[in-house]
Amino acid sequence: MQNVILAIAKQAIQDGLEHTSTIDTSALLKQNPKFAEAKATFVTLTLYGQLRGCIGSLVAHRPFLDDLIHNAKAAAFDDPRFYPLSPEEFLHVKIEVSLLSAPEAVTYHDIEELKSKICVGEDGIILQKGTRKATFLPQVWEQLPDFELFFSHLCQKAGLEAGCLKNHPDIWRYKVEKVK
Structure with missing residues (x-):
C-alpha cells in the first residue's frame, strides 16, 4: 500500500x-x-x-x-x-x-501542564489563537527537539510572538503514519 x-x-x-x-x-x-x-x-x-x-x-x-x-x-x-x-x-x-489521525484537543491550565501532555518527538501539533493558526508535523521535532524551541517556532509560524503559550492558545495534537 x-x-x-x-x-x-x-x-x-x-x-x-x-x-x-x-x-x-x-x-x-x-x-x-x-x-x-x-x-x-x-x-x-x-x-x-x-x-x-x-x-x-x-x-x-x-x-x-x-x-x-x-x-x-x-x-x-x-x-x-x-x-x-x-x-x-x-x-x-x-x-x-x-x-x-483525527486531531485531539489538549486541555491545559498552564505551560507545565501542557508540557506534561505533549509527547515530544511523536505528536503533531496544531496551535490557534484567534484567527492565527499553524501546525507542525511530528517530523519537525527532528529539527526542533525540545519543547520550548518547537513551540516558539510554531507560535511564530502562526504569526504570533515566540512566547505565545503564555497567552493560552488552543492546542490540538495528532499522530501520523509516515509513508516514504
Missing part, C-alpha cells in the same frame, strides 16, 4: 507538470476501497535534504485518494514559500506522505 500511495503522489505531480490527468481513480478505488474513506494527508517534498514544499489537510474532509492527489500537486506547485516545482527538480525530489 505504501508504494501505491507514493506512486499516486508522484504521478499527481507529474500530471501537474505535464498538464495531464492520467491517474485512473476508478481502478484505484476498486482495487483499494480504503481510498474512498475520508483521510487527512500532508505531502512533504524535499530536494537535497531541504524542504521544497509541504501542503496538507489537518482534518479528513474528502476521500483519501482525492486528498492525496490534491495535496501532492499543491505541495509541488502551490506552496507560497516556494516557486512551482520545475521538471528538473522533479527528477530529484523526495516525496513523503503523512497520514494524520
